[in-house]
Structure formats: structure tokens, C-alpha cells
Amino acid sequence: xxxxxxxxSLFELADSILAxxxxxxxxxxxxxxxxxxxxxxxMRYVDRNPGTTxxxxxxxxxxxxxxxxxxxxGLEKKGVVRREADEADARxxxxxxxxSAQKNLQMLHDLWTNLLDGIVDDPADVDQVNxxxxxxxxALSSSKGRHATDGPNSLPNSQEEEPK
Numbered sequence: 001x002x003x004x005x006x007x008x009s010l011f012e013l014a015d016s017i018l019a020x021x022x023x024x025x026x027x028x029x030x031x032x033x034x035x036x037x038x039x040x041x042x043m044r045y046v047d048r049n050p051g052t053t054x055x056x057x058x059x060x061x062x063x064x065x066x067x068x069x070x071x072x073x074g075l076e077k078k079g080v081v082r083r084e085a086d087e088a089d090a091r092x093x094x095x096x097x098x099x100s101a102q103k104n105l106q107m108l109h110d111l112w113t114n115l116l117d118g119i120v121d122d123p124a125d126v127d128q129v130n131x132x133x134x135x136x137x138x139a140l141s142s143s144k145g146r147h148a149t150d151g152p153n154s155l156p157n158s159q160e161e162e163p164k
Contacts (some may be wrong), residue, residue, distance in 0.1 A: 011086075017133075034130065035078075039064065042071045043097070046081055047105060049095045080104060121143050 022131065035043070041061045046052060049060075058068035072095070075081040080101035086092035097105075120126050 004079050024112060024115070026110060036071070036074070038067060038071045039074050042068065043075055043080060046095050047074075047101065050096050054093055054095060057095060068129065 031072050037130070042057060042063070045057045045060050049057070052060075054068070054072065057072075058065060061068065063071065072081065076083070076101075080098050081094045083099050084096060086094050090100075120129070
């Protein structure tokens with residue numbers, strides 16, 4: 001019984017996060033260049049990790065190389081990411097946000113602050129929710145390669161479909 005309640009509560013948490021993310025994503029669509037969710041994930045990682053390698057960014061965003069490359073090309077075309085050769089190894093490329101990316105980030109900061117302003121007024125509540133969400137993100141990102149099907153009801157490895 002307690003397990004069912006916990007499972008139901010965790011499902012509700014994930015469902016709420018998904019619903020909220022849809023509102024947040026929709027709010028930025030008019031403000032930015034029509035970014036895809038994949039481009040947003042890549043841009044978020046590059047913003048938080050300037051000088052990252054493409055490989056590290058692809059792994060962190062859990063994207064296959066073709067999807068990552070397409071997203072990166074789209075971001076470069078929009079002028080928000082630039083590539084620079086690594087000073088220590090010219091074969092390696094480093095990714096950096098551009099000045100335009102910083103302006104977009106400030107627009108998002110303002111937009112999302114206005115969107116959420118007045119919904120949760122107590123700064124302690126905001127800090128607590130942020131801490132819990134950061135912990136969830138860190139735990140999920142540290143379990144790279146773990147899929148939702150890696151549970152007791154998953155198929156044996158030989159029957160799982162490869163990502164397309």
C-alpha cells in the first residue's frame with residue numbers, strides 16, 4: 001500500500017514537471033528564434049559549461065550524435081553558439097555561447113520571472129523547490145544510459161529496441 005502511494009506520488013511529480021515544462025516552453029516560443037526542445041537542451045548545457053566539447057555536451061544532453069550535430073548546426077545558424085579550436089589540441093573543438101545567446105538568456109530570465117511571479121511568493125518555498133529539482137536533475141543526469149524501461153518490467157536487453 002505504501003509502495004503504491006509512493007509510486008503514485010512520484011508519477012504525479014513527473015507529470016507535474018512535464019506539464020509545467022510545456023507552459024514554460026510555450027512562453028518562450030515567441031521570444032526566441034523558434035528553438036526546438038533539443039536545441040534548448042544543448043544551449044542550456046553550453047550556457048552553463050562554456051568551453052565544453054561537443055562530445056561532452058552530447059553525452060550530457062543524452063543525444064545521439066546525429067541529433068546533437070543537427071541541433072548544434074541550428075544554434076550556430078541562429079548565431080548563439082560559436083566553435084573554437086582547442087588551444088591544446090587543434091583537432092578538438094570547444095563550444096561557447098555568443099553575445100546573442102547572452103541576450104536571449106536575459107530575455108528568458110525576464111520572461112520566466114514574469115511568468116512565475118506571484119505563483120509562489122515565499123522565497124523559502126522557491127529555494128526549496130529549486131533545491132529539490134536540482135537534486136532530481138543531478139540524479140537523473142548521473143544515471144546516464146539508464147532508461148525508463150530499466151525497471152522490473154523491462155524487456156531483456158536483447159529485446160529492447162535501439163534508438164533511431
